[in-house]
Amino acid sequence: MNTALGVLAPRGFVGEITTLFGIAEFNPKGQEASAFLKALCGHPGVNCYDLLSAITGNNCCLNASTVDLFLKNEPQSTATKNMVHLAQTVREGIIENFDYGRPDYNMMRCGEPRPPAYNISNIARDLPIFISYGGQDALSDVEDVQLLLDHLNFHDVSKLSIQYIQDSAHADFIMGINAKDVVYNQVVQFFENQQ
Structure with a gap:
């Protein structure tokens, strides 16, 4: 953050x-x-x-x-x-x-004296994943999302959908006046493509 x-x-x-x-x-x-x-x-x-x-x-x-x-x-x-x-x-x-x-x-x-880190590589390679993030988001900032994407570099690229919206911050994805067109329609399309 x-x-x-x-x-x-x-x-x-x-x-x-x-x-x-x-x-x-x-x-x-x-x-x-x-x-x-x-x-x-x-x-x-x-x-x-x-x-x-x-x-x-x-x-x-x-x-x-x-x-x-x-x-x-x-x-x-x-x-x-x-x-x-x-x-x-x-x-x-x-x-x-x-x-x-x-x-x-x-x-x-x-089972360990220190809590182990989550192993992102345990996510199934063929699991469909949609990631949408914004350039102004202070909670899920660009650096942190890039770190996540680096950990997903093993993932089947045909199953990984990434959407970057430069001007959006965290709340824009939930209640932005353009969220339906910019985010929600893409999420719905992602799920329809998985059928």
């Missing part, structure tokens, strides 16, 4: 501590998350006046009414463990199994 907030949040996230105290749900609209976000917004370089862009990157194609509707219902709660795993992935820079923080716990759950 390449925004100031995206870099700072995983370093400051104390989900590991809340997991130890049995707080299973991370509610992004809850009091704890609000306090955490308020603390992050006080750091230099973090612009929380446009929180969506501070997290996702500079979206090109959103309209205010769609964003307002989206924010009434999202973001939803998730397991605290999911947030801890995301923070671990960002901090370590490696996609690996969940780190339970103790070698004996890791041994019990994944």
Whole structure:
């Protein structure tokens, strides 16, 4: 993640501590998350006046009414463990199994004292994959997607569809005014081609 907030949040996230105290749900609209976000917004370089862009990157194609509707219902709660795993992935820079923080716990759950990295080459070579990403996305930035594509270099190229949209950021793929034409139609076409 390449925004100031995206870099700072995983370093400051104390989900590991809340997991130890049995707080299973991370509610992004809850009091704890609000306090955490308020603390992050006080750091230099973090612009929380446009929180969506501070997290996702500079979206090109959103309209205010769609964003307002989206924010009434999202973001939803998730397991605290999911947030801890995301923070671990960002901090370590490696996609690996969940780190339970103790070698004996890791041994019990994944058979090794350190969590092993996911082996992307275990994905079947002939599995149809569609990857769509944007040049302005701060959550799935171009460098990270390129790293994934490098790991997929073994994949059958006839089964790998890649779409790059230069001006799009993370939220544009979900609720951009042009998402249907630019993204959704290509996704539907991809699935139709697999039949």
